[in-house]
Amino acid sequence: MNKTELLKEIKSKCENCYSCPLGDTRTNLVFGRGEVDADVMFIGEAPGEKEDLSGEPFVGAAGKLLDKFLEAVGLDEKSYYIANIIKCRPPKNRDPKPDEEEACIGYLREQLSVIKPKIIVCLGRIAAKKIIKPDFQITLEHGKWFKKGDYLICAVFHPAAILRDPRRKQAMLEDFEKIAETLKELQ
Numbered sequence: 001m002n003k004t005e006l007l008k009e010i011k012s013k014c015e016n017c018y019s020c021p022l023g024d025t026r027t028n029l030v031f032g033r034g035e036v037d038a039d040v041m042f043i044g045e046a047p048g049e050k051e052d053l054s055g056e057p058f059v060g061a062a063g064k065l066l067d068k069f070l071e072a073v074g075l076d077e078k079s080y081y082i083a084n085i086i087k088c089r090p091p092k093n094r095d096p097k098p099d100e101e102e103a104c105i106g107y108l109r110e111q112l113s114v115i116k117p118k119i120i121v122c123l124g125r126i127a128a129k130k131i132i133k134p135d136f137q138i139t140l141e142h143g144k145w146f147k148k149g150d151y152l153i154c155a156v157f158h159p160a161a162i163l164r165d166p167r168r169k170q171a172m173l174e175d176f177e178k179i180a181e182t183l184k185e186l187q
């Protein structure tokens with residue numbers, strides 16, 4: 001099976017997943033989108049309202065801002081894959097609960113093992129705590145590289161956090177520039 005077929009298989013498992021209560025309240029599963037051969041994979045937290053309605057990650061206001069940072073450093077849709085820790089929307093966009101993350105993380109691991117990116121970028125504190133380390137501090141450690149197995153991993157602010165506090169824009173741009181440079185070095 002090729003990568004697209006393998007991902008389709010994982011997606012259909014997710015579509016039939018009711019391992020946590022979010023399976024009952026979702027409108028659509030939000031599996032992931034982008035290039036299956038990408039060297040970089042972005043990982044967000046969980047779908048919001050627009051994502052739940054469309055079935056695609058990062059299509060709302062945070063996603064539109066993310067697109068601007070990606071564009072600014074020359075990363076187009078062909079160069080990345082994007083998914084979330086949680087594949088179904090938590091009610092009223094509350095933070096995912098630890099048991100919901102635990103129920104869902106296996107699917108993300110399966111996506112990673114198919115896509116095999118060189119770099120993982122966690123979007124925000126929730127993804128960073130799950131993927132990098134439980135005591136990750138986004139304000140102190142954003143933009144720092146961590147090596148885990150075959151992956152080079154870093155975290156940046158969640159784009160929704162930039163919308164709430166635009167003073168973080170410059171730091172975000174610098175982190176994205178670093179990510180694009182590192183990606184070039186690895187290619």
Ligand code: URA
Binds near residue numbers: 045046058059123
């Ligand atoms: N925020 C996230 O973390 N993920 C999305 O898909 C949308 C908003």
